[in-house]
Amino acid sequence: MIEFNAQYYDGLSSKAHQVRVVIDDAGILKIEGLPEPIEVSFKDVSVSARLGNTARFVKFAGGAKCETLDNDAVDRALRGHAVASGSRLVHWLESNWGVALGALAVTALIIWAALEWGVPWGARKVAHAIPVEVVQSLSAKTLDYLDEAVFEPTTLDEETRQRLSAGFENMTRYRKGFQLNLHFRGGEKIGPNAFALPDGSIVVTDELVELAANDEQVLAVIAHEIGHVYARHALRSLLENSAFGLLLTAVTGEVSSTVSAVGALPAMIVQAKYSRDLESEADAFALTLMNETGLARHHFADIMELLRDDHQDHSDSLLSSHPPTEERIQRFRQ
Amino acid sequence: MDETREEMIVVEHEPNQEAVISELPVTSVVPLEFRGTAGEYFKIWIVNLCLSIATLGIYSAWAKVRTKRYFYGNTFLNGVSFDYDADPVKILKGRIIIGILFGALAISQHISLTVYGVMIGVFFLIFPWFAVRALAFNARYSSYRNVRFDFKGRLSEAYKVFVALPLAIPFTLGLIYPYLKKHQVDFFMNSHRYGVRPFKFDADTKAFWPIYGAAWAMSIGLAVVFGIFITVIIAGLSASGGLLANIGDAGPDTFAADSLLFASIWVIYGIMYLAMLFIAAYIKANVTNIMWNNTRLGQHGFESRQTGSGLYKIYLTNLFAVVFTAGLAMPWAMIRLAKYKADCLTVWILGDLDVKASKTQQEIGAAGDAALDLGDFDFDLGL
Numbered sequence: 001m002i003e004f005n006a007q008y009y010d011g012l013s014s015k016a017h018q019v020r021v022v023i024d025d026a027g028i029l030k031i032e033g034l035p036e037p038i039e040v041s042f043k044d045v046s047v048s049a050r051l052g053n054t055a056r057f058v059k060f061a062g063g064a065k066c067e068t069l070d071n072d073a074v075d076r077a078l079r080g081h082a083v084a085s086g087s088r089l090v091h092w093l094e095s096n097w098g099v100a101l102g103a104l105a106v107t108a109l110i111i112w113a114a115l116e117w118g119v120p121w122g123a124r125k126v127a128h129a130i131p132v133e134v135v136q137s138l139s140a141k142t143l144d145y146l147d148e149a150v151f152e153p154t155t156l157d158e159e160t161r162q163r164l165s166a167g168f169e170n171m172t173r174y175r176k177g178f179q180l181n182l183h184f185r186g187g188e189k190i191g192p193n194a195f196a197l198p199d200g201s202i203v204v205t206d207e208l209v210e211l212a213a214n215d216e217q218v219l220a221v222i223a224h225e226i227g228h229v230y231a232r233h234a235l236r237s238l239l240e241n242s243a244f245g246l247l248l249t250a251v252t253g254e255v256s257s258t259v260s261a262v263g264a265l266p267a268m269i270v271q272a273k274y275s276r277d278l279e280s281e282a283d284a285f286a287l288t289l290m291n292e293t294g295l296a297r298h299h300f301a302d303i304m305e306l307l308r309d310d311h312q313d314h315s316d317s318l319l320s321s322h323p324p325t326e327e328r329i330q331r332f333r334q
Numbered sequence: 335m336d337e338t339r340e341e342m343i344v345v346e347h348e349p350n351q352e353a354v355i356s357e358l359p360v361t362s363v364v365p366l367e368f369r370g371t372a373g374e375y376f377k378i379w380i381v382n383l384c385l386s387i388a389t390l391g392i393y394s395a396w397a398k399v400r401t402k403r404y405f406y407g408n409t410f411l412n413g414v415s416f417d418y419d420a421d422p423v424k425i426l427k428g429r430i431i432i433g434i435l436f437g438a439l440a441i442s443q444h445i446s447l448t449v450y451g452v453m454i455g456v457f458f459l460i461f462p463w464f465a466v467r468a469l470a471f472n473a474r475y476s477s478y479r480n481v482r483f484d485f486k487g488r489l490s491e492a493y494k495v496f497v498a499l500p501l502a503i504p505f506t507l508g509l510i511y512p513y514l515k516k517h518q519v520d521f522f523m524n525s526h527r528y529g530v531r532p533f534k535f536d537a538d539t540k541a542f543w544p545i546y547g548a549a550w551a552m553s554i555g556l557a558v559v560f561g562i563f564i565t566v567i568i569a570g571l572s573a574s575g576g577l578l579a580n581i582g583d584a585g586p587d588t589f590a591a592d593s594l595l596f597a598s599i600w601v602i603y604g605i606m607y608l609a610m611l612f613i614a615a616y617i618k619a620n621v622t623n624i625m626w627n628n629t630r631l632g633q634h635g636f637e638s639r640q641t642g643s644g645l646y647k648i649y650l651t652n653l654f655a656v657v658f659t660a661g662l663a664m665p666w667a668m669i670r671l672a673k674y675k676a677d678c679l680t681v682w683i684l685g686d687l688d689v690k691a692s693k694t695q696q697e698i699g700a701a702g703d704a705a706l707d708l709g710d711f712d713f714d715l716g717l
Contacts, residue, residue, distance in 0.1 A: 051403050096377070
């Protein structure tokens with residue numbers, strides 16, 4: 001027989017009655033202390049799930065409720081009469097420091113695995129599932145915008161441009177899928193550089209051509225940029241970075257300015273890491289394409305060295321968007 | 335508070351471990367009591383997090399119910415706690431809907447800016463509907479002494495306070511804000527019921543002017559101080575030959591100066607954020623006070639004693655704790671905030687708190703809320 005003190009509320013008003021609940025071995029629940037005592041079968045009531053040491057509720061058909069702080073007595077009654085009450089498992093998980101620390105470890109592991117593998121994998125699958133035409137249309141206007149804001153018309157002579165275009169044709173001849181186009185631009189504001197836009201436009205600045213010692217070096221850089229297009233990096237990058245924001249919201253459970261402010265630095269670090277991975281992938285693609293086309297791979301290493309000496313090199317930091325330059329040079333010198 | 339109350343016999347009521355119902359003296363000043371602890375809640379919080387992630391978010395609806403039950407269940411008024419008994423499945427439905435909507439919004443951003451702009455407009459316009467649903471859901475599944483709360487806010491009024499008036503903000507250069515706030519608090523409080531008894535909030539827009547006036551003055555002061563700060567720093571760094579001296583001339587020599595510049599910008603940004611956080615805390619605390627101090631529930635009254643600096647201390651220490659523990663201090667932070675809010679709230683109970691349950695409650699109890707099912711989703715709007 002199990003007994004405990006409780007407050008009884010009939011559900012019609014907030015008036016409370018101090019009562020004693022008695023559950024006998026036959027499973028009959030009696031409430032003593034009311035003007036008219038109540039008697040029901042224990043199986044006909046519903047008991048709220050245990051949550052720490054918060055009050056436990058025994059709910060009756062018709063809306064009445066008994067409220068008690070004696071959780072242990074209620075648990076004994078539930079066990080004794082095999083009555084279900086929410087999840088005892090969850091309460092057990094929540095009352096155990098060992099479980100809590102284990103859950104912490106598991107959570108950290110899952111989050112790390114999601115960021116390291118899950119998100120890049122998902123982004124790759126989604127990006128490649130989108131038809132080429134759609135991907136190309138995503139950035140159709142970008143070159144126009146860049147022409148307005150950043151680039152000037154090229155000052156390279158016709159012969160150089162034709163040579164490089166021929167080399168470009170040679171590289172892209174057997175590759176199907178994207179429509180690739182080579183564009184020359186003056187890049188005083190950005191120096192020696194090359195870009196790949198998702199729609200297949202490859203832009204090379206005059207400064208890069210001038211810095212390079214020969215055509216092969218320029219083509220090596222172009223090969224790397226082509227890699228970005230075929231591997232749909234712009235789209236994958238977009239998806240990966242959005243996913244991080246989404247993950248942050250899901251984990252913290254709220255969309256507040258504090259969360260975005262505090263999450264800004266981790267976001268930058270994660271995005272930089274994703275960026276480095278994509279750059280590595282583009283390097284690998286360049287290696288393959290150069291082999292196919294008969295371009296000696298050391299040209300890539302050579303132009304990397306020239307670029308490194310020209311810029312300051314911050315590629316060793318956590319926030320760097322490209323892998324360390326030394327590493328990249330080594331890869332192409334093997 | 336009116337004169338009659340001062341004439342009554344007022345007795346300070348000590349928080350008890352057991353409910354003391356039948357022996358309430360004439361008028362009790364009953365503080366709200368929060369008994370939750372960080373240690374206990376941490377375990378609940380981490381299990382919630384782990385299971386939510388492992389189930390790709392599905393468990394999060396159950397996690398929300400457990401969290402609310404923990405906080406409600408550890409908030410005591412007169413030795414009796416509050417209860418939250420929403421069905422997690424309904425919460426899940428609401429979350430899925432919101433998830434789809436925000437997903438569509440995010441995707442539209444990359445399709446075209448026009449589509450994105452239109453969608454933002456649409457969201458702004460349908461927000462009041464979601465707000466009313468969320469507030470009603472939250473109220474109906476919250477109860478005290480087995481009498482449920484309720485929310486009877488009308489959609490038209492929701493539009494006024496969430497769409498129409500906010501649209502006037504740019505046109506009035508922000509001066510309409512105290513008026514807007516008064517009407518939002520009015521809408522919120524006066525639409526809530528405890529059983530059949532409505533909450534009655536009654537204060538003029540005038541009451542809000544001092545708060546927003548002070549906040550406005552503080553913001554101006556902040557802007558001036560940081561304007562000076564930034565001018566000084568930029569002048570100093572230009573003199574040292576950094577990036578600003580010759581834009582476009584970035585190279586190895588300017589690296590040190592450039593780094594200093596970027597670091598200073600981050601530091602300034604950080605300090606500004608912390609200062610704005612104070613202004614936010616100041617506004618929140620004072621608006622909360624006005625809200626409760628001018629609200630009655632039948633013959634009962636409320637007293638709220640939050641202060642801007644008190645709330646700010648909590649916000650600030652919570653922020654640093656959470657950042658430096660990579661989020662692990664979150665449960666501790668939540669408990670601290672709940673405790674502060676409860677510690678600052680007192681209920682003046684005249685007689686006893688005997689309120690009749692509303693018809694809605696009987697509908698919920700009897701038919702298992704069939705009558706409410708259509709709109710019975712919870713939308714986490716952070717209200």
